[in-house]
Amino acid sequence: MLAIRNIAELLVVPPGPVQGSSMRTLERICDAALLVDGERIAWFGSESSLVTPPECECLDAGRGCVLPGLIDCHTHAVFASTREGEFVQRLEGKSYAEIAEAGGGIRNSVEAVRASTCQQLVDHTLPRLERMLRGGVTTVEIKSGYGLSVEAELKMLQAVKELKALQPLELVGTYLAAHTTPREFADRPDAYLDTVLDDTVLARIRDEGLAEFCDVFCERTAFDIEQSRRVMSAAARFGMAPKLHADQIRQMGATRLAGEVGAISADHLETVDEGGIAALKAAGTVAVLLPGCSFFLGVGQAPARRIIDADLPVAVATDYNPGSSMVESLPLVMSIACTQMKMTPAEVVVAATANAAAALGRQDRLGAIEVGMQADLLVLDVPSHERWLYEVGRNCVRTVLKAGKVVGNAQI
Ligand code: NIG
Numbered sequence: 016m017l018a019i020r021n022i023a024e025l026l027v028v029p030p031g032p033v034q035g036s037s038m039r040t041l042e043r044i045c046d047a048a049l050l051v052d053g054e055r056i057a058w059f060g061s062e063s064s065l066v067t068p069p070e071c072e073c074l075d076a077g078r079g080c081v082l083p084g085l086i087d088c089h090t091h092a093v094f095a096s097t098r099e100g101e102f103v104q105r106l107e108g109k110s111y112a113e114i115a116e117a118g119g120g121i122r123n124s125v126e127a128v129r130a131s132t133c134q135q136l137v138d139h140t141l142p143r144l145e146r147m148l149r150g151g152v153t154t155v156e157i158k159s160g161y162g163l164s165v166e167a168e169l170k171m172l173q174a175v176k177e178l179k180a181l182q183p184l185e186l187v188g189t190y191l192a193a194h195t196t197p198r199e200f201a202d203r204p205d206a207y208l209d210t211v212l213d214d215t216v217l218a219r220i221r222d223e224g225l226a227e228f229c230d231v232f233c234e235r236t237a238f239d240i241e242q243s244r245r246v247m248s249a250a251a252r253f254g255m256a257p258k259l260h261a262d263q264i265r266q267m268g269a270t271r272l273a274g275e276v277g278a279i280s281a282d283h284l285e286t287v288d289e290g291g292i293a294a295l296k297a298a299g300t301v302a303v304l305l306p307g308c309s310f311f312l313g314v315g316q317a318p319a320r321r322i323i324d325a326d327l328p329v330a331v332a333t334d335y336n337p338g339s340s341m342v343e344s345l346p347l348v349m350s351i352a353c354t355q356m357k358m359t360p361a362e363v364v365v366a367a368t369a370n371a372a373a374a375l376g377r378q379d380r381l382g383a384i385e386v387g388m389q390a391d392l393l394v395l396d397v398p399s400h401e402r403w404l405y406e407v408g409r410n411c412v413r414t415v416l417k418a419g420k421v422v423g424n425a426q427i
């Protein structure tokens with residue numbers, strides 16, 4: 016047993032999905048304590064009612080805030096080269112879409128991934144995950160999508176699988192071969208999809224446990240509605256639940272498609288319309304917003320307030336990738352969600368814990384403070400979650416616990 020004592024504020028985040036106005040009414044217990052038994056939360060309450068079991072270890076929270084470990088439910092964290100040239104091009108006036116239409120963008124990440132060994136991809140990614148952990152992230156979803164050939168896409172997913180054994184974060188693989196059409200298949204997107212959706216490839220992903228989800232970039236520079244539907248239904252036959260990059264740049268009905276196929280999440284939503292919001296609501300799909308991406312590209316944010324007002328569960332993630340969101344800090348992105356999307360700190364905490372868990376189908380085990388939930392916990396060096404997100408860009412995480420074990424400690 017482990018007792019965490021001297022907690023100034025324990026945020027009692029309920030299990031996801033937490034919808035609409037419930038996201039901002041977070042219960043908090045002041046002067047709290049929490050007991051961990053093995054991997055799970057065994058008890059929590061006010062410190063004055065704590066009964067310490069015999070032979071119990073103690074962790075002093077030092078009057079800090081305690082909350083569930085963060086879950087980054089949308090990243091492209093495996094990549095082998097950076098794209099600062101495009102960053103400068105955008106500062107000189109080109110848009111993300113113009114760069115992509117001219118043959119750059121995602122395609123500029125492909126060559127280096129193809130030229131890398133799986134081990135090299137692992138080596139590139141490991142320090143990124145170590146930094147994410149220090150910022151309070153305990154679970155990360157990682158997409159393929161920079162290989163754009165059967166071999167290179169599987170290599171990316173294999174790298175994610177190998178990384179699981181090398182560090183404490185829980186990793187979730189997503190197959191995003193439908194990120195864009197590679198140069199050698201230019202103007203032949205369907206022929207490209209024939210290769211990456213071949214039954215033998217999808218069966219291998221299932222049999223080797225390489226991906227739980229399948230994602231598609233549904234956008235003018237990538238795949239249209241018909242092609243996206245095809246990708247998701249092919250992957251679903253092999254047990255991969257659909258996710259969708261939807262309504263990022265152009266409104267073309269992608270969010271409605273996400274609702275139609277019952278996607279577990281629809282991500283981006285910068286240009287979502289009322290029909291799209293209604294479709295997600297009807298399907299129970301989690302709306303994953305990526306404020307770091309709009310911040311990085313210098314474009315408008317998704318309408319978070321309208322989506323929350325429509326009573327949807329909203330999650331927030333980094334979209335960490337070298338093209339549109341070279342932002343690996345989820346706490347920074349959470350602060351951006353406050354200042355740029357006008358989400359309250361309570362809403363943002365729910366979005367990056369309980370609702371992010373729901374976007375990954377892990378709401379029964381992760382992202383909440385409840386007896387029986389996995390003890391993935393953060394101890395902050397500030398007394399409240401408001402103070403944390405207000406201190407934009409400073410790492411306020413003192414201690415990280417994953418499944419009941421201390422895996423990161425700022426004081427060591
Ligand atoms: O989520 N939008 C599509 N995919 C990524 C961008 C990937 C890239 O530009 O490398 C995103 O923003």
Ligand code: FE
Nearest residue numbers: 089091260334
């Ligand atoms: Fe993305």
